[in-house]
Amino acid sequence: MTNKFDDLITRRGTGSYKWDEPEGDDIIPMWVADMDFRVARPIMDALRRRVEHGVFGYTLVTDEYYDAVISWFSRRHGWTMRREWIQYTSGVVPAVSAVIKALTVPGDRVIVQTPVYNCFFSSIRNNGCDVSESPLIYAGGLYTMDFDDLEQRAADPKARLMLLCNPHNPAGRVWTAEELLRVNDICVRHGVTVVSDEIHCELVYDGHEYRPFASLSAGCLANSVTCCSPSKAFNTAGLQIANIISADADVRRRIDRAININEVCDVNPFGVAALIAAYNEGGEWLDSLLAYIKGNYTALCEFFAGRLPRVRIVPMEGTYLVWADISAFGMTSDQVTERLLTEGRVMVSSGTIYGQAGEGFIRINIACPRERMMEGLRRMAAVLPR
Template sequence: MKYDFDTIIPRRGTNSYKWDTPEEENVLPMWVADMDFHTAPAIVEALQERVAHGIFGYTKVPETYYDAVVRWFGNRHHWQINPRWIIYTSGVVPALSAVIKALTDSGDKVIVQTPAYNCFFSSIRNNGCELSANNLIYRGGRYTIDFDDLEAKAADPKVKILLLCNPHNPVGRVWTPEELRHIGDICLRNGVFVVADEIHCELTYGRHDYTPFASLSERFQQNSVTCVSPSKAFNLAGLQIANIIAADDEVRRRIDRAININEVCDVNPFGVIATMAAYNEGGEWLDALRKYLWENYEYLCHFFTERLPQYHVLPLEGTYLVWIDCRASGIGSDATTLRLQEEQKLMVNSGTIYGPGGEGFIRLNIACPRKLLADGLERITHILSKN
C-alpha cells in the first residue's frame, strides 16, 4: 500500500481532545469525529515548509486559496463555484452559528432532520431560535426522510431555515439527487432557506455519490448556503478552517456581517496552507483513505454478523461514523455507553445526544488502524453479548 493506515500512532499526551480527555491511559476513544491517521503527505510537506519560515503573523488569504477550492469542487464534484461566493471562517460550527445569526431573528424556528449532529442544537439555541424536528423514518434497518412531516413543518411561518446534513451525521445516509430535489422544492414553496452542512462530503462509498445541494438548480443555489471544510476528510480539524459558499449577494453580505460580529473572521496560516495542499494534491491519498475506511466497515459488519447478530449495523453510505442499533440490549443508549466506558474503557457516543430518534443507538468512529478497531469491537462484545 502506498499510504500507511495500519500503523498505530501514539496520540495520548499530545493534547488531543479525543485521546487526552479520558484520564486513564488504557481508555480506547472511538467517539469524537477525528481520525487516527497521519494526513496526506503533501499536506505535511506544505506545513513543514511554512513552519521553516519561522514567522506566523496575521494571514492574508491568497487568490490561490480560492482557486484551489473552486477547482476541487469543479473537478471532483461537478459544482461550478464563483470564487467571490466563498467566505472563509474558523470552522463549520462557527459557520452554522453565523449563518443562523444572519438569517433569523430571536424566536424563529429551524428545522433539523433528527437524529442529527448534536452541535446543530446548540447553534440554534445560542442564537435564540427554536428547534423544529423533522424526525427521519427508521424502517427496515434504513433511514428515509418524512416528506409529509417536512412539508407540514416548513409551512409554519416561524420556520426560517432548514439545517441539512449531507452526508448525514450520525445515520450515515448520502442523500440522493431525488431526495435533495424534494427537500429543495418544499423549502422553496414555503420560503424556507436551506443551510447545508456538507463537511463529510468527501467520505462516501460505492455508488453513493455526494451531490452538492446547491449544484442541483440555480433556484436551489440562490436559496441556500453550503458549509464545507477539508477537516474531516484530511484530518485537519485542529487547524480551524472552513468555507461558507453563498451565491446570493445579499445573503452573503449578511453572513459576512455575522461572521465579523461573532469574531470568527480570521484564520491561521496553517489552515490556509493545508487546505490548498489538500485540494491541489490530496486526491490520491483521499481515495486510498476511503478504500481503507470501507474495509474497516466491512470488518465491523462481519464481526457483528458473527459475534453480535442480534444488533443491527446501519448501512454506511457516507462518513466514518457507524450508527448501531443497540435496542436489543434493553438497557438504553446512555447505560450502554456508560458501561462500555466504565467496564471496558471504551468511549463511544450515546445516541441520545443526537436528539429525537437517537435513543437505543450508539455512534462508533471507525477512522483508526484496523488493530484498534478490532480491539474496540472485542470490548463492545463484553457488554452487548451479556444482553
C-alpha cells in the same frame, strides 16, 4: 504489504481531545469525529514549509486559496462555483452559527432532521432560535426523510431555515439528487432557506454519490447556503478552516456581518496552507483512505454478525461514523455507552446527544488503524450480551 493507515500513532499526551479527554490511559476512544491517521504527505510538506518560514502573523487569504477550492469542487464533484461566493471562517460550526445569526431573528424556528449532529442544537439555541425536529423515518434498518412532516414544519410561519446534513451525521445516508430536490421544493414554497452542512462530502463509498445541494439546480443554488471544509476528509480539524458558499450577494453581506459579530473572521496560516495542499494534491491519498475505511466497515459488519448479532448496523453510505441499533438489548443508549466505557474501556457516543430520535443507538468512529478498531470491538463483545 504494509499500509500507512495501519500505523499505530500515539496520540495520548498530545493535547488530543479525542484521546486526552477520557479519564484513563487504557481507554480506546471511538467517539469524537477525528481520525487516527497521519495527514497526506503534501499537507505535511506544506505545513513544514510554513513552519520553517518562522513568522506567523495575521493571514491574508490569497487567490491560490480560492482557486484550490473552486478547482477541487469542479474536478471531484462537477460544481463550478465563483470566487465571490466563497467566505472563509474558522470552522463549520462557527459557519453554521454565523449563517443562523445572519438569516434569523430570535424566536424563529430552524428545522433539523433528527437524529442529527449535536452542535446543530447548540448553534440554533445560542442564536435565540427554536429547534423544530423533523425525525427521519427508520424502517427496515434504513433511514429516509419524512417529507410530509418536513412539509408541515416548513409551513410554520416561524420557520426560517432548514439545517441539512449532506451526507448525514450520524445516520450515514448520502442523500440522492431526487431527495435533495424534493427538500428544496418544499422549502422554496414556504420561504425556508436551506443551510447545507457538507463537511463529510468527501467521505462517500462505492454505489453512492455526493451531490452538492447547490449544484442540483438554479433553484437550489438560489435558496441555499453551503458550509464545507476539508477537515473531516483530510483530518485537519485542529487547523480550523472552513468555507461558506452563497450565490446571493445580500445573503453574503449579512453573513459577513455575522462572522464579524461572532469574531470568527480571521483564520490561521496553517489552515490556509493545509487546505491548498489537500485540494491541489490530496486526491490520491483520499482515495486510499476511502478504500481503507470501507475495509474497516466490512470487518466491523462481519464482527457484529458473528459476535454481536443482536446489534443492527445501519448501512454506512458516507462518513466514517457507524450508527448501530442497540435497542434489542433493552437498555438505553446512555446505559450501553456507560457499560462500554466502565467495563469495556472503550468510548463511543450515545445516540441521545443527537436528539430523542437517537435513543436506542450508539455511534462508533472507525477512522483508526484496523488493529485498534478490532480491539475496540472485542472489548465491546466482552461486555455486551450476545
